[in-house]
Amino acid sequence: MAVSKVLHGRGVNVRIGAATAENIRRVAEELDYRPNEIARNLRSKQTKTIGLVFDETPMFGGKTRYFSDLMNGVTTAAFALGYSVMLCDSLIGPTDRNRLSDGRFDGLMWVRMTASQQILQDAVRLRLPSVMFADESLVTDPSTSYVSWDNRGAAAQVAKHLYSLGHRKVGFVIAAHSIVNPEARVRAGHFRETWIQCGGEKDQVETLIWDAGATNFDDWYANRNGITALVSWSESGAIAILERARALNIQVPKDLSVVGFDSSSHCDLTQPRLTAARQPVDEMAAKATEFLIRLIQSPDTDPLRFVFPSRLDIRESTASPLSVSGLEEKNICLH
Amino acid sequence: MAVSKVLHGRGVNVRIGAATAENIRRVAEELDYRPNEIARNLRSKQTKTIGLVFDETPMFGGKTRYFSDLMNGVTTAAFALGYSVMLCDSLIGPTDRNRLSDGRFDGLMWVRMTASQQILQDAVRLRLPSVMFADESLVTDPSTSYVSWDNRGAAAQVAKHLYSLGHRKVGFVIAAHSIVNPEARVRAGHFRETWIQCGGEKDQVETLIWDAGATNFDDWYANRNGITALVSWSESGAIAILERARALNIQVPKDLSVVGFDSSSHCDLTQPRLTAARQPVDEMAAKATEFLIRLIQSPDTDPLRFVFPSRLDIRESTASPLSVSGLEEKNICLH
DNA sequence: CTGAAAGCGCTTACAG
């Protein structure tokens, strides 16, 4: 009724007398009235809420800041545009498609999709605005909007960096449980490819699959067979390598160069500081959120896509395999 | 109607014939029917969603893992109990109390309350289940439920640790922008108190207010006047001190001992590893969430309260001011 | 035991 107009400015063609309006306002104040958002959502068929879809329960406080940065970007962008963000168990893991469009979300953001192609197809069919936050190699449907990172370019930068430092035999480390992760595979594959393009030997670039055990590094190092640099597909993996190296009194980068992906502020805390390819997760998440909201507000928009460039943050964990740089001589004890 | 019973098992006294039920299921399948959660929420007057109230926009990806750990605990507990978690701009900052109970949340969790007492009173009046996540000194209303951490005990542990190591002149550092933070004040106050109880001199325990500038530490160190240990009210502050010390070639803990609060995995990455009082933020957040859901499900429950004990994680950044321990001799270069 | 009706709290199209 008129109350709606007075209190929310809704109903363009609804006019109300000044006296009536004042009356409504007074009564509302007296009764301590507050509008019910759920009822408004039901009627207006929009909730101003976006849902976050994950393959598995996100660990915000883990060794990697990936999910934290993501949340930062998503909330910042969503709030600025007047949207709320919902985390919901029914959007995690092998999702029941009924829950995807149960009316609570105006749109969905898909984080790190792996095997969820089937579900994404469902979402497309549901006509629920969606944006993927994943490597573009995963996107097959031409109508899909996405934001991704130049994994290929990053892998190439790392390969060129190590090769130009003089490394000729290197290892690319993937955690066993991440072997299904498409980004890990893209990085490993393109690292190898670029390495060979640079002039490296095919059999001098190894892919190492390590399980969660701490002895992986120790065992490998004992039989490293001439490898002078290790690239970890993830930042946390690279940090773990630095920790083991320090425990075994192996000098990084003098004895071994180490590189990671997803450079965050963590990389500035490690000893030595970690060289890594930087993925601006917060900016990417903000962009994806803006895309999503644009799709919500203009459903007929063409698919929105953006690939963020990578940048190599060269810190202290890489050096020529032949000589120790001046930096290292200052920081490391030579017994 | 009967559809509700068949598809959701709702309506205890609603019985339906097997044939009708089958028919309903078939038609639902054909029409690709999915129930609208918003409509259900409206009717049943519950959303199975909790809202998170913040004083300011949380930085999940900052130097501290506080908010990340918090989100971890909240989502884990909430999901396990069938609740969703909503982040909403209208719940951040100086909140309009109308938005607090706009029907979208079954309950509210209040994070790091500072000056929001007024708003909390409103929430109490609204009879919206609420749990505070903040120092107990902030809780004045006897009907308030909360989860907090033993800030006093933590400050006492730090004071005793330093005093027993032999320090006799110490500084407690607070960031200028955190001077209003009640936890910072409780920690500083109780540190000082315990220090004096231990036998320390009143004028040998200084409170240092540092602004964001990087030169704070440098200036202070040049005129440190016999202080041998620095306690930072926050983990990130302590990490910043370690970074400056390293830049100035000051040996921690030989030249200076450093302690922080809110020990997280960050403390294992610093060089040297940071001694800190551990606050189990994720467990605390999980407990607070469980409290909240208990209050939602049984509104007549008495206020729920719990104070988590603190534990001092002694790592490498503290030592006797007189001698360097064996540990340090191994790790640090003596030029 | 089953089905048709009322109603959750709003918004918006419609009649006066």
Next chain:
DNA sequence: CTGAAAGCGCTTACAG
């Protein structure tokens, strides 16, 4: 220009 009515999609109390 204004107000009374219909309806969003469900659940639940009520009548048959």
